[in-house]
Amino acid sequence: MPDFPAATSRSRVRVPLRFHDGYAVDAEVVTFHGLTDGREHLAVVLGDPGPVPLVRLHSECLTGDVFGSARCDCGPQLREAVERIADRGGVLLYLRQEGRDIGLYNKLDAYALQDQGLDTYAANTALGLPEDARDYTAAAQMLRALDVGTLDLLSNNPDKASQLRDLGVEVRDRVPTGVFTTAHNVRYLRAKVLQTQHTLPLAELTGRAELSAR
Template sequence: MPVRTRVTVPLEFADGFRTTAEVITFTGLVDGKEHLALALGDVDGAEVPLVRMHSECMTGDVFGSQRCDCGPQLREAVEQIAETGGYLLYLRQEGRGIGLYAKLDAYALQDLGMDTYEANRALGHADDERDYSAAAQMLTALGAGAVDLLTNNPDKSRQLRDLGIQVRSVRPTGVHASAANVSYLQAKVAHTQHTIDLASAS
């Protein structure tokens, strides 16, 4: 599965942080979606690339929604990877794989008292429908057979290892808690054992 294109894109975030990414596209990804890899920092100089598999979140990444921690995680990941050298994989898996409209339907149920996982189940979805086969394909195409993974989600490292990618170490992301998302973060810890130290954010 070859790399399709590589293009240099200067990045600037709302807080003024700037860096440059090489944005990479692929052909023949297993799920047919248009996932991206952003090469950041000195990838070639890194012993093992630092990798963040970031699932698309239009509400958080684009509009700054406070109902999740996705936007701050994306911003943090870009800076950490730029310092270390590695890849941010931007995966088109909105709403833990259920899609944008279904995610917003789940939000409506959360407003009635359900947590994020209960809402997914009420809509007929699994807790997390993401599959990282395409991510493993992307890393293989980039020559990254071993990675350090930036995540709080144990399922990501488990799936990557099962798909043949060596995860040398797992580095947790920061805790981006707010009044609007703390119950969401608590649900991630309770239901899917995310390594989020909410005590440090209180």
Template sequence: MTADAGNNAVTVRRKVEIPVLGGRYLATFITFDNLPDGKEHFALALGDWQRDKPLVRMHSECVTGDVFLSARCDCGPQLEEAIVRISAEGGVILYLRQEGRGIGLINKLDAYAKQDEGLNTYEANRALGFEDDQRDFGVAALMLKALGLDHIRLLTNNPRKIEQLESHGIHVDERVGTRVYRNDHNERYLAAKKEEGRHALGGDDDCCPFHSKY
């Protein structure tokens, strides 16, 4: 499968089955050639992923949250939720190497230090000379096209992801909200995402403890 990426076509490089979440779910890890930004983005195909309008999650890498279950964000629980829900419904997780909304791990930790001085997550990025969100989801659209997926349901609370995908020719037929993983350490972070990032965070009925029940 291919997708246009300038002079080179984005193609599927390899598919490898890996049991995840302690072996409870089976994912097909899919890598790509010719991604225009040169990063090692990959996909996890789960369940009947080639179904009509599969459920898709674009998950940006978060070493602190995904690996170490940091309570300063909601990334780890959201990734686990995505694996479980998409396994049941059929779809794909695009794991995008865009740490810290595109500024990288080292700069993200610098931003955390700014947050400890009182700035919110967006103000901290600006103080370091970055934009609020430097991610470009055009590469995700190319990955989806290489997989033959151009009509999807998107698992997200972030309207910016929908806007970018649709501007690159992916039809988002439905937005499916993720749960809200609120704790004592990420209240200000979630509030900033709702107020400045326009994230559609639900009320208390949609909230879960920090570590997902899954």
């Protein structure tokens, strides 16, 4: 098993979640001591996790999660994940990794470059930043603290599954999320497929990208 410091649960509190579309569910929110990056990540436990819970690693997106930005698919993915995990039983790890961990201001700077024609990854590179700076060691610590050793991962991103496996977490299956396209995010989603092999329907996204360019 990879050698990294153990984290421990700091507090557990019941939180009733209410979404704009009327969906409601009660969750247990867990905080932690000893996370390697020192950030205030949260585990949102939903339903009865069971021996192989459904788990999502959701990177914080203020613009999408809070303000409903249509430039990404983060808000709809978060909403979908909460319901799917609650139905089956599992954990949503809400990770403070804004903009693939380049930070909010840098993400907005990257948006400005995307408006000039760069894709989401090229924009990061043009700013002298990594295409994706996320590290999931803290996520593995959180899962270990919750006694989750085997899981099904709700994600289109193969890197999340790969990193978790390298960190000693058994990812039994990777379960794709829904596809949430808008006229504003279709090029972003297509870049995810081409650059980082996200499991999204490329032909469909390409057609939508062509339509949005007209």
